[in-house]
Amino acid sequence: MTRVYNFSAGPAALPEEVLAQLRDEMLDWRGHGMSVMEMSHRGKAFVGIAQQAEADLRELLGVPASYKVLFLQGGATAQFAAIPLNLTTPASIVDVVNTGAWSKKAIGEAKKYCKVNVVADAAASNYAHVPPQSEWQRSADAAYLHYTPNETIGGVEFPFVPESDVPLVADFSSTILSRPLDVSRFGVVYAGAQKNIGPAGLVVVIVREDLLGRARADVPTVFDWKAMAADGSMLNTPATYSWYVAGLVFQWIKRQGGLEGMARHNEAKARRLYGAIDGSGFYRNPVAVECRSWMNVPFTLPDAALDKPFAEGAKKAGLVALEGHRSVGGMRASIYNAMPMAGVEALVDYMKEFQRTHG
């Protein structure tokens, strides 16, 4: 068996300890004679698993008691529609910050349901910075303010939490659990699972209770946060196994020292990789220094013709999924929580060797 260092943006690497535990208990979970995958979601065993996962996530993030935590399906993309369906009427206006590809998708979906005011657009820097709040053109009566704290494709991370009098709604898909977060600043925090939480398909939604009950009458029931909260996210069959894996990841993060521990680990990895890029005179990262993502590190080579040999050589060295997003090209190393420092060191070594032979 050979494990590679997987730099995929998502689905992404999971902690090896978690995968080994899943393997060991696949056929018989704690004497139940079956896999968690095969259990009734209404049975005592799974209800216990679900409650433990929620409790651990609440502990990690310090989620206040006045927030509901939902484990839903359809990924973050389903929430792009669920958010306006739960928080607006067709006459409402919502404020949205456009910092790149995922902001744009959220905007496109919201436009189907309500009016959208783009308060700021980072187009001027080709989406390589976060426009300062002083430049934002806010509307007077927005139902909420939406932003993308970490743009997974552009590698742009907000260095601040926006000030907002209206509920702040944030797509934390690619940065949740990478460092501490003050949930009380937000109306809604949501995150697809396949970057820092677990298997794809699952989406975690943390919503302030006073925002429940604003949904449209015609919201599909599976998107109705209030109905889902009332049923413990089990109004229909939840993604039981993904939920279980997420719970094991939460426990793994606790063993790493919680979110403070993750932050130290992630900051060190990011510093190592950006340092290698900036010091090379060969590789380049286009993002404004203060907005560089800890999780997704895009970089270019001096000539796009080197992309293919770089990626192919990397693969031979056991470093996979480094090709940039198809929309932007270049390279991108996603270094989520589960990527060990040894993986970053191996990448930096490979980058130096490639530069030596191709520079």
Ligand SMILES: *Cc1c(COP(=O)(O)O)cnc(C)c1O
């Ligand atoms: C990956 C990602 C999504 C999409 O998640 P799906 O599970 O494909 O719906 C949305 N937003 C951000 C910031 C992401 O990184």
